[in-house]
Amino acid sequence: MSGDPRGYRSYNYLEGEHIPPMELAPEFGRVPPYDGGFTSAVTERAERLLADNITISLHDHPVLFPLNMRDTPAYNRTGRQHTAFAGLAAAGLTAVFDNMMNGTACVTGNAPWQWDDVVTDLGMRQADLAHQSDVVVVRAVQDIVDAHAHGTVGLIFGLEAATPIGNDLEKLDILYGLGIRQIGIAYSDSNALGGGLKEPTDGGLTYLGRRAVQRMNRLGLAIDVSHSSDQTGIQTCAASDRPVLITHAGARALWDIPRLKSDAALKAIADTGGVIGISAAPHTTISAEHPRHSILSVMDHFRYCVDLVGIDHVGFGPDTLYGDHVGLHSTFAALLNPPGSEAFAAPPEHERVPYVDGLENPTENFHNIAALLVQDGFTDEEIAKVLGGNTLRALRDIWV
Known part of the structure; x- marks a missing residue:
């Protein structure tokens, strides 16, 4: 390892090389901080729970995006x-499932x-990660446990769809060998494994898809x-x-769009x-009670799922990034949401x-999630499950 990992910025090891400049979004202060009206007692308990427990985001893009989202494809x-x-x-995270953007931009065709x-x-x-030590690559449950003990953050690499493997199941083994530990079946458009959520007819999981699921189980791919x-998800x-x-x-019971899930x-x-x-x-994740999308409408979906399936099976995968996420959706709208198949149908203007x-x-x-869970009266044990305990328990059964 070279250089001082503290204060490291991505690709510092290429200093002096000619890399086309691109202005990226800031890591802090892009928008005003959330004002949840939390008391000091709520905040202190929430921060203690974050520090004491393993916290896992099931889905985020913890990377800097261009300040001008139109530059994102380049x-x-x-x-x-x-x-x-x-x-x-x-x-305050122990680990995050980092689904690289090629899980979305490279799924058609x-x-x-x-x-x-x-x-x-x-x-x-x-x-890039090899040139610092504050963020580590996770390949096993013990890596998550160690990250919590050492105060580092673990990245769990994943893909939002298995589409790039085509019909070659051996490529699942290659992806696993390269560090992938989680993979989606399809990203909105159908592929050789199964149906995507944008399809007008739900074809479900294919025969190849069933074989892929078996291979994923044997490999230890989430x-x-x-x-x-x-239907693909259920099958x-x-x-x-x-x-x-x-x-x-x-x-979907709270907001009826294809991007959300049925009770079944x-x-x-x-x-x-x-x-x-x-x-x-x-x-x-909008709700009728909170149609202006905020953490409050997201928490409506959380509580609905807890009531439906129990608190042992719910966590958070915020799907956020550093940059203008609304602008990103607009940039990729033609690719991901052609007219007539609006997976992300927006509310009224x-x-x-x-x-x-x-x-x-x-x-x-997760600072705000933990504070709202405390404010809403959840116990320490329940909050620990939701922050990461449920996911860690599932991963112990998945990652062989």
């Missing part, structure tokens, strides 16, 4: 997403360069069905002999022993938001 093509080291150090993109991004990110169709749960995850979604799909996850991560991607207040980036998320 930025992603460099393979050099910049990890937000300072932001992560202040986040079957061009051979998609596989190359995945390999490039995995290599680039891990080359399976995610967040962007899969309901994946039936085919898996290990817990299945919804890393970032919510309850949510219950299927719990029946496997899996965990549902409640998302905060802009204009998704007067209810749209520039950001999700209280859950705007990975640094603030």
Whole structure:
């Protein structure tokens, strides 16, 4: 390892090399801090719980995005997403499922360069991480336990869809060998494994998909069905002999859009022993009680899922990043949401938001979540489960 890891910024080891400059979003202060009206007693207890317990985000993008989101496609093509080291150090997180952007931008079609993109991004990110020691790559449960003991933050690399493997199951083994520990079945569009949530007809899990689930179980790859169709998710749960995850979604019963999940799909996850991560991607986890998207509407989805499947099967996968997330959705709208298949259907104009207040980036998320859980009367044991205990328990059964 070279250099002082404290104060390290991504790709400092390339200083002096010619890298095209790009202005990136700040790690702190992009929007005003959330004002939850928390008392000092609530804040102190919440911070103690964060410090004492393993805290795991089931889904986030803990990287800096371009200040101008229109530059994101070009930025992603460099393979050099910049990890937000300072932001992560202040986040109160033990570990975060880091789903690289090629899990979304490289899911349509079957061009051979998609596989190359995945390999490039995995290599680039891990080359960067190797030059510091405050953020570590997680490959086993013990790595998470050690991160908590040592005060570091663990990144769990994942992909939002298995689409880049095509119909070659051997590529799952290669991904595992390269450090991937969680993978989605499909990202909104269907692929060879199963149906995506945007499809007008829900074709469910394919025969190849069932074989892929078996291979994932044997490898110890955590399976995610967040962007899969309901039937694909339910059939994946039936085919898996290990817990299945919804890393970032919510309850369609509270807001009827395809991006959220039916009660049957949510219950299927719990029946496997899996965990549902409640998302905060802009204009998704809205509720009738809180139609202006904020941490309060996200917590409505959390409480609904707790009532539906029990507190042992719910956590948080905020799906946030460092930058303008609403602007990112607009940039990728033509790719991810063609007319007629609106997975992220926005509320009326007067209810749209520039950001999700209280859950705007990975640094603030779990501080505010913990405080609201304390304020809402949950016990220390319940909060410990939700912050990361449930996910850790599931991973002990998944990662063989």
